[in-house]
Amino acid sequence: MEKRRVVITGMGAVTPLGLNLADSWAAVKRGECGIGPITLYDPAGQKVSLAAEVKNFDPTAFLDKKEARKLDRCVQFALSAADQAVASAGLLMEQEDAGRCAVFFASGIGGFTTIQAECLKGAEKGYDRVSPFFIPMVIANMAAGNIAIRHGFGGMCTCPVTACASGTNAVGDAFRHIRDGYAEVALAGGTEASITPLAMGGFTSLHALHTGDDPACASVPFDARRSGFVMGEGAGALLLEEYEHAVRRGATILAEVAGxxxxxxxxxxxxxxxxxxxxxxxxxxxxxxxxxxxxxxxxxxxxxxxxxxxxxxxxxxxxxxxxxxxxxxxxxxxxxxxxxxxxxxxxxxxxxxxxxxxxxxxxxxxxxxxxxxxxxxxxxxxxxxxxxxxxxxxxxxxxxxxxxxxxxxxxxx
Structure with a gap:
């Protein structure tokens, strides 16, 4: 079978540098640092006090308040990034074959924010009192599932879970899926929201995290001073399309996935x-x-x-x-x-x-x-x-x- 060309026609991001890709990329070009003191919880008594948090994120800006309460922070990030990617691609689902539109959206850990909160609630009030939404809020594939539901993508929907390689596997697997003829369109990406006391404690015990308090010395890749990574959070989404499909609908092509x-x-x-x-x-x-x-x-x-x-x-x-x-x-x-x-x-x-x-x-x-x-x-x-x-x-x-x-x-x- 002849391998088809695959292009990127839309992208979105929620990162420690901005709530969308344009702002995040502009910050990258300026060389800004998104690392700072942890504000999502009180880190007193723990060795790690720095993280790269997403700032000023309001899920009710794009989700109904009741719906937002049923979604873990990582899924909220994913939906925002996916919405951005679909909008920037100008994709109109009423003009698409939904069965030929796939989702490959990863998470390394899943709904850790919810896991922490509901474990504490269960220990205090009894485990039969945890939220009825606990399971669908924490399993790693729920970002992918919710994206498919929200945008009406009825083709393959999957969630690679390969730790820190998950997001790249999602993009690469989506690329192959389209190239080999199984779909014309795929939303690919990854999401994570694990800045919680339990997650940070676990990575600290692994001696994986930087434990200093100066953001300028914290995440210093390839530098002789490096001593561990800094936990970040956010999501990225890319809309991939078969080349001829993108051309037919007049899409703006941003880049080609070559290998x-x-x-x-x-x-x-x-x-x-x-x-x-x-x-x-x-x-x-x-x-x-x-x-x-x-x-x-x-x-x-x-x-x-x-x-x-x-x-x-x-x-x-x-x-x-x-x-x-x-x-x-x-x-x-x-x-x-x-x-x-x-x-x-x-x-x-x-x-x-x-x-x-x-x-x-x-x-x-x-x-x-x-x-x-x-x-x-x-x-x-x-x-x-x-x-x-x-x-x-x-x-x-x-x-x-x-x-x-x-x-x-x-x-x-």
Whole structure:
């Protein structure tokens, strides 16, 4: 079967930098930091006091108040991002075959805000008193399900759960689904809202989170000072379409999805392979899938979590996958600005990568001060730069050894 071309025609985002993609991307271009003191709960008595929260989010701006109460914060984020993507694409469902419209929307953890609240309620009042909406509020697939219901997408509806690779897997799986002829349209993305005392305590016990109190020193990917990631929250959504379908309805094409690669380290539940070979395999597969040589890629939006093992391992992976060209690649981490959005990270970063191609602008790795010989790539330190790039890659690497890379191509009419 001939493989069909797949393009991006709409995008949306809710991030620590803004409530929509336009505001979030403008903040990325300015090099703003979305990290600050935790306000969603009182962190006194816990080691971690910083997070990258979504600010001033009001679900009743787009949801009925009664409906909003039945949805976890992560699902609210997802619906907002999906609404933005559909609106920006100008998609009219009355003109579509709903059975050929799919949803691939991920979450690494699901409704953690609700889990925390209802567990406390159950312990205090008895577990038969928990909300009747508890289960549909917490299971990870409910963002996907609610998006399908809201927009009338009647095709395949699924939720990849691969930890921090979830969002990229969602976009990549949607790409394959359309390319191989199973749908014309797919809403793809990821969402997460896990800034709660329990989630933060769990990641703290893993020694995964930064424990300082200065936002400028907290999320510092590839820097020798890095000591753990900063928890973020939010959602990203991309509307993918088969190319001919997009052309027929006169859609504005933002970028093309050129390739997708996945692999598993099969090594350790939290630590990546030190030599980067697993992540390198995902990148190499994405290049091969798109029929693209390493030298054609000009930018990578790295997973870049600001943890000692990840950043060194990802640097090794880029060198394995790209060979001598690695020294010429721009490889930055927007997590320096957004923190780590877990299951939403890959989707938001895919949108940022598409915008980088569209606007010929490479985002910076902000707050970069102390180079690390183990991370000796061009990390676009501190200030973004104008650069015309034809192909760009976005990487996501998750607990469990999950690796995912998507390859995007600049759209030129």
């Amino acid at each position: 997708y690669g996945v692999s598993c380290d099969a090594h350790h539940i939290t630590a990546p392979l030190p030599d980067g070979s697993g992540a390198a395999r995902a990148m190499t597969l994405a290049l091969a899938d798109g029929g693209v040589s390493p030298e054609q890629v000009g930018y990578i939006n790295a997973h870049g979590t600001s943890t000692p093992l990840n950043d060194a391992g990802e640097t090794a992976a880029v060198k394995l996958a790209f060979g001598e060209h690695a020294a010429k690649l721009a490889v930055s981490s927007t997590k320096s600005m957004t923190g780590h959005l877990l299951g939403a990270a890959g989707a938001v970063e895919a949108a940022f990568t598409a915008m980088a191609l569209r606007e010929d602008f490479l985002p910076a790795t902000i707050h970069y001060e102390q180079p690390d010989p183990a991370c000796d790539l061009d990390v676009v330190p501190n200030t973004g730069r104008m650069a015309r790039v034809q192909y760009a890659m976005s990487n996501s690497l998750g607990f469990g050894g999950h690796n995912a890379s998507i390859l995007l191509k600049k759209w030129e009419d």
